[in-house]
Amino acid sequence: MAKLKRNILAIAFVVGHISADAQMTSHDAEQAAWIQAVTSSMVYTEKLYTTKAVVIDADKNGLRAIDVNGLSDFYRNKGWKKVESLQSIGATDANVHIGYEIVTFKAGDESYTQLIIWNQKNGGPLRELEVIGRSVNQGNVTAEVLDAPRAKWIRLCNEHDPLKLVAELYTADAMYYNHKPMIVGTEAIAKEYWYMGNSSYQLSLTPIVIEMVNPDLAFEIGQCSGSYNGKYVLVWKKSADKGWQVALDSNI
Structure with a gap:
């Protein structure tokens, strides 16, 4: 595990792997506005999300996309009365209008983790992509379980x-x-x-940052190097027969 920078020593209790490039983010005000929205009846998508935002609900059955126009209903139906952010860790990018963040929070008696891509153009920062998963104690499962599938991803790439990369390392959906x-499905992703x-x-x-959300779900933010030198985002899902696979991939 990489040595932690001084400015993130206070959050070293995060479950997962934090490299020296991880740092505290500056979206506290935006997260506070989000908390106010999801614990009230206000309609908030225009204020907090881009017009073409993608929101993914990562439940035990897989990943499910939520229409941005239905976000207010989606969160209102959860019936949260109190939400408390525990912490956030992010990664900067040379492409200054994009930010990456992982946020953990409590809603009632449940714990959740969000993976957020921020778009800081046109009045931002606004949420462009958000993945939310329920956090569960993962026992002895650590971020190192992703080392082998990530190494295989790099090798096949x-x-x-x-075709082989996507067929072997990506979920069918x-x-x-x-x-x-x-873009959805292995055939379409392979063409891309x-x-x-x-x-x-x-x-x-x-x-850069890996958050083990639960025994079958992990969020990863990292750095590409080589033919492409931007950030990447991976959402990993574990299946009984194929182990850890990529359920969502982004490199904006």
Whole structure:
């Protein structure tokens, strides 16, 4: 595990892996506004989310996209009376209008984790992509369980075999998001990854923050290096027969 920077020592109790590039984020005001919205009857999507925001509910049955126009009803139906943010950890990007953050919070007797991509253009920061999952004590499961599937992802990518990469490491209903309409399913994602077939394409993934949400769900923010040098986001899901696979992939 990478040595923690001084400015995140206070949050070293986070379950998962934090590299030296992780840092505290500055979206406290936006998170406070979100908490006010989800614990009240106000309609808030226009104020807190981009017009084409993608929100994913990661429950035990898989990932489910929520229409941005139905977000107020989605959260209102949860009936939360009190929400308390526990902490947030994020990663900056050279592309200054994009921010990445993982937030943990309590709502009633339940704990949750959010993975957020912030768009800081046009009056932002606004939420462009959000994944929410219920947090459960994962026992002895640690972030190191993702080392092998991530290494395999890198190997197959650099062997220029996107079809095999997606077939072996992505869930059947996996999602890929890159400032476009969401791409769903392994066949469509493999087509989107056509450029990996170029013999000169090389990529490495270095995790910055990993949050083990529950025994079958993990959120990862990391840094790409090689042919693409931006940030990446992975949502990992574990299945009984195939182990840890990518359920959502984004590299905006």
